[in-house]
Amino acid sequence: MELNHRQNQILATIRTEGEVQIDHLAEKFAVTTQTIRRDVNYLCEQGLARRVHGGVSLPASLTNTSYRYRSDVESTVKDQLAATLAACIPDGSTIMIGIGTTLARLAQHLLSKNTLRVITNNLQVAQILEANENIEIYIAGGQFRREHQDIMGSSAVSFFDGFEADIGICGCAAVTDRHFVMEHESIEADISKAIIRNSRKQWLVADARKWEQFAVVKVSPMKQFDKIFTNNQRLPKEFPLHLTAKAD
Structure with missing residues (x-):
């Protein structure tokens, strides 16, 4: 189920500020505390946040949420x-495809x-x-991550290093305001870096x-990519954007 705009903003706030009080969120978003509690309850049910005394914070685990x-x-x-x-993507291409649900689509x-x-x-x-x-x-061999439906580890990185592709396609966990592509974990970033260096x-x-998301491990600057597929209409025009759908 998709999050609404305010729920996404609440997540962004707690990722930036850490533990946040319900009253503070109600004031920030100009809604009642009851409305914020409903949003927080939903985020907690989805495993994206956890309740603390008088407020909300990130879950104990900082890893990515489940594939499903x-x-x-x-x-x-x-x-x-x-x-x-x-x-x-032209017919006959050799392509590398990394992790993520958009790439499954x-x-x-x-x-x-x-x-x-x-x-x-x-x-x-x-x-x-x-x-x-x-x-x-x-397909790579290595550690199977059931919750993410992918293969990770040093053997997976070595697997990509054994090929050269026409096109390497990466998703990401987050992008910073300084336009740096990020992942939640080093093992995820290592895969994307391998795809980048082994693709023309x-x-x-x-x-x-x-x-709007927060992740801690750097992959690369956005300027390293030859094409960027996004619905973010607010990016600088010097990026090689392929825009589709308007952001909320």
């Missing part, structure tokens, strides 16, 4: 971004391609593309919510 939950968030926007991205739109070679550590991508026998699939062209897909 993330796949439902901003699902329409993610599908639009995936369709736009897929249309830019990309796989659905790649099924109509005549030929492709796909190198990935994203299990959902591999399972979807298996339906097209004209698509070659190479680097593409990023990031819905507008990524500019």
Whole structure:
């Protein structure tokens, strides 16, 4: 289920400020404390926040939320971004696809391609593309993360280092105000870095919510990417943007 705008802003606030009191949030968003409590209750039910005395904070774990939950968030926007991205990939390309739910949606739109070679550590991508026998699939070995449906670890990084792709496609956990692409964990950032260095062209897909999120591990500056697929209409025009759908 998608979060509304205020719920996203509450998450952004607690990621920036840490523990936040209900009264402070009510004043900040000009609504009643009862309204904020309903929002907080929903965020806690989804595992995105936890209640503390008189307020709310981040969950004890700072790792990424589950694949199933993330796949439902901003699902329409993610599908639009995936369709736009897929249309830019020529038949016969060799592509690297990283982690994330938007990239799993990309796989659905790649099924109509005549030929492709796909190198990935994203299990959902591999399972979807298996339906097209004209698509070659190479999948990493390593640590299986059940909750994220991907393969991680040093062996997965080495796997990507064994190829050179026409296009490397990355998602991300967040983008900073200084336009730096971020991930929650070092093992996730290492995968994206491997894709970037082993591809002749680097593409990023990031819905507008990524500019409201917080993550601690740097991947690369946005300027390193040759194409950026987003619905964030507020980015500087010097970036190679492929815009789709308007942000809320």
